[in-house]
Amino acid sequence: MQTKKIEEYIWEIPVTEKEGMRVPARIIASEKIMKEMDQGVYNQITNVACLPGIQNYAYCMPDGHWGYGFPIGGVAAFDLKEGIISPGGIGFDINCGVRSVRTNLSFDEVKPRLNELMDALFRLIPAGVGSTGFVKLNTERFKEIMIKGVDWCIQNGYGWEEDRERIEQGGRIPGANPDKVSQKSISRGMDQLGTLGSGNHYLELQVAQTDRVFHPEAAKVFGIDKPNQIFVMIHCGSRGFGHQIATDYLRVFTEAMRKYNIQILDKELACAPFNSPEGQDYYEAMLCAANSAFANRQVILHKIREAFSQVFHKSPLELGMHIVYDVAHNIAKIEEHLVNGVKKNVLVHRKGATRSFGPGHLDVPEFYRQIGQPVIVGGSMETSSYLLVGTQKAMEMTMGSTLHGSGRTMSRGAAKRKVRGYELMKSMEERGISVRAVSMPGLAEEAGIAYKNISEVVEAVDRAGISRKVIELKPIGNIKG
Amino acid sequence: MPKFKFLDDIAIADAAFVAYGKTLEELFESCALATFEVMVETKGVKPEQKEEIMIKDQNLDDLLFDFISELIYLKDVRKIFFSKFDLLIKKNKDYKLTGTVWGEKIDYKKQEIKRDVKAITYHLLEIKKSGNSWKAQVILDT
Numbered sequence: 001m002q003t004k005k006i007e008e009y010i011w012e013i014p015v016t017e018k019e020g021m022r023v024p025a026r027i028i029a030s031e032k033i034m035k036e037m038d039q040g041v042y043n044q045i046t047n048v049a050c051l052p053g054i055q056n057y058a059y060c061m062p063d064g065h066w067g068y069g070f071p072i073g074g075v076a077a078f079d080l081k082e083g084i085i086s087p088g089g090i091g092f093d094i095n096c097g098v099r100s101v102r103t104n105l106s107f108d109e110v111k112p113r114l115n116e117l118m119d120a121l122f123r124l125i126p127a128g129v130g131s132t133g134f135v136k137l138n139t140e141r142f143k144e145i146m147i148k149g150v151d152w153c154i155q156n157g158y159g160w161e162e163d164r165e166r167i168e169q170g171g172r173i174p175g176a177n178p179d180k181v182s183q184k185s186i187s188r189g190m191d192q193l194g195t196l197g198s199g200n201h202y203l204e205l206q207v208a209q210t211d212r213v214f215h216p217e218a219a220k221v222f223g224i225d226k227p228n229q230i231f232v233m234i235h236c237g238s239r240g241f242g243h244q245i246a247t248d249y250l251r252v253f254t255e256a257m258r259k260y261n262i263q264i265l266d267k268e269l270a271c272a273p274f275n276s277p278e279g280q281d282y283y284e285a286m287l288c289a290a291n292s293a294f295a296n297r298q299v300i301l302h303k304i305r306e307a308f309s310q311v312f313h314k315s316p317l318e319l320g321m322h323i324v325y326d327v328a329h330n331i332a333k334i335e336e337h338l339v340n341g342v343k344k345n346v347l348v349h350r351k352g353a354t355r356s357f358g359p360g361h362l363d364v365p366e367f368y369r370q371i372g373q374p375v376i377v378g379g380s381m382e383t384s385s386y387l388l389v390g391t392q393k394a395m396e397m398t399m400g401s402t403l404h405g406s407g408r409t410m411s412r413g414a415a416k417r418k419v420r421g422y423e424l425m426k427s428m429e430e431r432g433i434s435v436r437a438v439s440m441p442g443l444a445e446e447a448g449i450a451y452k453n454i455s456e457v458v459e460a461v462d463r464a465g466i467s468r469k470v471i472e473l474k475p476i477g478n479i480k481g
Numbered sequence: 482m483p484k485f486k487f488l489d490d491i492a493i494a495d496a497a498f499v500a501y502g503k504t505l506e507e508l509f510e511s512c513a514l515a516t517f518e519v520m521v522e523t524k525g526v527k528p529e530q531k532e533e534i535m536i537k538d539q540n541l542d543d544l545l546f547d548f549i550s551e552l553i554y555l556k557d558v559r560k561i562f563f564s565k566f567d568l569l570i571k572k573n574k575d576y577k578l579t580g581t582v583w584g585e586k587i588d589y590k591k592q593e594i595k596r597d598v599k600a601i602t603y604h605l606l607e608i609k610k611s612g613n614s615w616k617a618q619v620i621l622d623t
Contacts, residue, residue: 038493066493068604068620092600092622129520129597130560130587188557198597199623240557243599243622247550250603254543267542267603411489412496412596412623441595481597 001042003027003034009464010397012057013046020050020265026057028398030460033062033452036409040066041073047265048076052273053083055339055346059398061353062460063407063452067091069268072352072408075401077337078274080345084262085279086271087253087286089349091330092246094286095293096201096237098327098376098404099167100387100473101301103308104320107207107228107476113311117205118434118477120307125203125300126195127481128438133194135299142190142292143178149291153298163298165365166323168355171294173333177284181241182248185285189241189292194299198439198481200446201236202381203300205434205477209384212472214462218371218389219471222324231473232304232321233385234297235378236481237330242289249282274347283332290331297326324387325374327354329404335363337399348399356390356402356467364390375467377458378405381435381478382428382448386458386469393465402467406454412445419447428478437480446480482614485515491605496598496621501614505541508608508615509548509578510566516549516601517562517584519621522593526564528583534568536578541608544576545617549601552582556598560587598623 001018003011010028015021025045029037041064048070049058055077064073069088078084110117126133135158137145145152150171153159164170196203210227213219238245253270256262256278262271272278301323305316312319332349339346357364357373364373372389379385383406394400410418421440424447428435437443455472462469485500498515502508517523532555538544552563561584568580587594599622607618 040491040493066491068495068602068622088602088604092602128589129594130557184554188554192557199599240599244554247553247600251543251547254603267606270603408493411493413487413489438589439594439596441593445596 001046009460013042018046018050021046023049023054023057025049025060027060027064028460028464028466029062030456033456033460037064038066041071044071045074047269048074050265051076051084051086051269051271052262053079055079056399059401061403062457063352063403063405065407065409067351069266070349070351073403074351075349075353075399077346077348077399080347081275083274083347084271085274085283085332085347086269086349087246087250087282088268088270089351090286090332091351092243093237093330094242094246094289095328096330097293097297098329098378099234099297099301100324100376101232101304102223102320102322102324103230103232105230105312106226107230110230114434114477117307117311118436118479120311121203121304122436122479124303124307125479127479128198131195132191133299135193137190137193139186142186145292145295146178146181146288147176147291148172149294150298153295158302159298163323167294167326168328171298171326173287173290175284176287176291178288180281180285181245181288185241185244185248188244189239192239192241193296194303195239196300196481197236197239198442201481203479204233204381204475206231206233206385206473206475209472209474214469214471215389221368221371222374222387222470223322224471233378234300236296236300238289238293239296241292245285245289249285252278252282286332290328294326325376327376329354335400338396350401352404353401354404355400356394357400358390358392358395375402377403379454380406380448380451381446381475381480382433383454385473386454387471387473388467388469390467391465394467398466402461403457406451406457408450409452410450415447415450416441416444418449419444433475434477435480443480484511491620496623498619500617500619503614505570505615506568508617509545509568509570512545512549512617512619513552513563513566516552516598516621517564519598519623520595521562523564525592526562527585528565529585530561531581531583532559534578534580534582537575539575541576542606544578545608546601546603546606548578553598553600561585562587562592596623
């Protein structure tokens with residue numbers, strides 16, 4: 001497919017490349033990443049560019065790779081009247097996201113007790129297939145969580161008042177309607193609150209790299225105030241509840257497509273007009289899953305604080321366990337953006353992409369408003385993760401969006417044939433990364449060799465200017481579902 | 482003929498497979514087995530608990546999508562991995578699938594568990610009859 005360079009790190013596929021494209025597609029990448037990008041990405045991002053009501057461009061981030069429907073790393077905004085909403089543009093794991101938490105502890109303080117801490121975390125936070133959480137819910141309480149998200153957790157003792165402000169949209173997106181979720185999704189998700197899940201979901205202990213601070217002012221605001229500080233990262237989503245909502249509505253939408261006579265190039269891009277009963281029902285159900293995912297990460301954080309407190313015999317507050325931020329990277333949201341130079345509300349789908357609002361934006365909490373919204377980028381379990389901040393250029397170029405992780409380059413099967421779980425665990429331990437995994441084959445599937453180089457993809461968004469690097473975080477402990 | 486084969490070169494983030502069967506029932510059983518093989522070594526899953534299944538749809542793609550979705554749902558709700566399937570598919574005006582599926586409670590101590598499957602997708606979903614046998618291509622979100 002023909003691509004032309006718009007500027008360093010921004011590439012465009014013109015509408016002439018595929019019949020039906022309504023807007024060009026844009027890929028944010030270095031020349032090297034472009035060359036290595038799998039062909040599925042080109043095909044899928046141009047399919048997205050064909051969807052009704054798409055605004056500006058169909059975007060793909062440098063961590064992009066072949067998914068289903070949208071590519072992973074895909075971003076697309078739609079007109080609220082003429083445009084669509086698509087579960088394939090959000091993913092089955094609604095509001096899969098990342099939360100970063102700081103501590104007052106240094107690596108030297110944690111090192112002698114690392115194994116004890118890892119055991120406590122592994123014991124307190126259920127992971128893997130079929131695991132259940134400690135919060136006992138009934139349908140009524142679960143419905144409250146769908147509406148209130150993190151507020152429910154705080155009200156029930158699973159969080160601090162200040163936590164709310166350090167989460168995208170306060171961990172409670174308005175508009176969720178529990179009447180739009182099926183009984184099946186409720187029964188599938190009700191006992192999973194506070195569980196990590198499996199696959200690429202993890203809980204990680206990290207050391208902030210004092211010699212890898214790129215934006216000292218932002219690092220200070222993030223609470224980085226001593227060398228080799230310990231951070232915690234959580235990566236997980238809405239669990240079976242979200243998966244079932246997506247499954248239910250994918251079926252509703254395959255029918256709706258006939259009704260509204262919408263043509264698409266991949267059945268997984270099934271969609272409905274946003275302004276239709278089906279589109280609105282899915283949006284309201286999707287937000288129930290989004291809020292429950294914020295609550296899930298909140299309940300997990302509650303347990304992390306408990307584990308640290310047990311091991312270090314200090315309260316979580318004394319340990320300075322403040323949230324840095326929490327981002328959703330599988331979601332659709334109504335946001336105001338520039339379209340042809342005019343500000344308007346659009347429905348932004350981000351599938352494996354993160355919001356990256358710049359300094360001064362009113363949706364950025366006040367204490368971050370000067371530096372821009374924190375962006376959290378999780379690496380593979382063997383490599384670093386990064387904290388970044390959003391920029392004004394992201395608002396102008398990518399509908400306030402940036403990357404979400406490193407992006408796979410190798411299938412899980414191929415990774416498993418190259419690496420064995422126990423050997424990988426041994427090698428990680430030798431490199432100073434303590435591992436607790438419920439499944440050894442599952443661990444092998446997530447080996448670092450299966451992913452793009454995190455530093456390269458982060459460099460690409462930094463150079464493109466759609467977010468700015470703040471600090472690198474190196475793993476010292478990984479818990480894998 | 483193998484019941485299924487995993488594909489590495491499509492949709493790298495997820496799990497893709499082709500499955501085979503001499504009959505439609507066999508094909509659907511192979512797809513179900515492949516789905517659980519992504520999650521666990523199915524050879525080690527004893528068929529000791531059973532569930533009854535009934536699904537109706539207008540076309541085969543939707544029937545397979547709904548059948549696999551139902552199994553994934555039951556896995557989470559009943560905490561069971563399934564390893565044995567006995568299905569009957571009839572077509573009058575619509576397709577109707579009925580049958581019994583057997584499995585065992587999820588147990589990390591007893592089974593070799595790999596990873597969870599979140600859902601079946603419609604991406605590149607294909608069911609074909611060639612000669613005397615059936616073939617399906619399926620991508621799962623994991």
